[in-house]
Amino acid sequence: MPAQQHLVQVPVTELRPTQMTVGAAEVALKRSQWAQLKSKARDKLLLSHWFPAVKGPRNQFFIVDHHHLGQALVHEEVKTVWVMQLADYSTLELDMFWRLMEFHHWAHPYNEKGLRCEFSAIPKILSKLKDDPYRSLAGEVRKAGGYAKDSSPYTEFLWADFFRPLFRKSDLSAKGGQGLPQSLVVEAVALARGPKAQFLPGWSGVSGTFHQST
Known part of the structure; x- marks a missing residue:
């Protein structure tokens, strides 16, 4: 693992999405699976499902995978999750940050109709991701x-x-x-x-x- 990749515990409500949509049916399934787990199994799941993310402007973590699980955990009022930091772009201006994210295939600014949008249209919190x-x-x-x-x-x-x-x-x-x-x-x-x-x-x-x- 590269030196810049390390684990950080982050409030799930503070995770920034890098896409605009999720499949609501898949989120509902993950919520149902979570509801069936006992406390120890839930802890084990959170320890084994790291959220790969890039540290961006204002030291916020922009996740590049597991958006469905993230939204499910927000709805289930889970407090914190483990984030695996892939890179540190926290010193970049927002425009350059998003350009680099797209260059590395870490951002997908397409809406629920499959149409390309501005990066500014990507929701700032997981709960606002729309259903596709x-x-x-x-x-x-x-x-x-x-x-x-x-x-x-x-x-x-x-x-x-x-x-x-x-x-x-x-x-x-x-x-x-x-x-x-x-x-x-x-x-x-x-x-x-x-x-x-x-x-x-x-x-x-x-x-x-x-x-x-x-």
């Missing part, structure tokens, strides 16, 4: 084996944009807190494995160029 149901769909499709987990940042958002023109937003409403309709997830998995998705990271389908040997 297509991001929830992308997460469910990955869990169902529709595509492989990829180390590239913001992979799920690319998949969300792939699904955006293929499904109506009204059809993505979670039913009674039970998550997305399963029939819709099955349909999305089939599309994810199709040749039209082969340019996306983690694609694991069939391109249509396979020829059976004789």
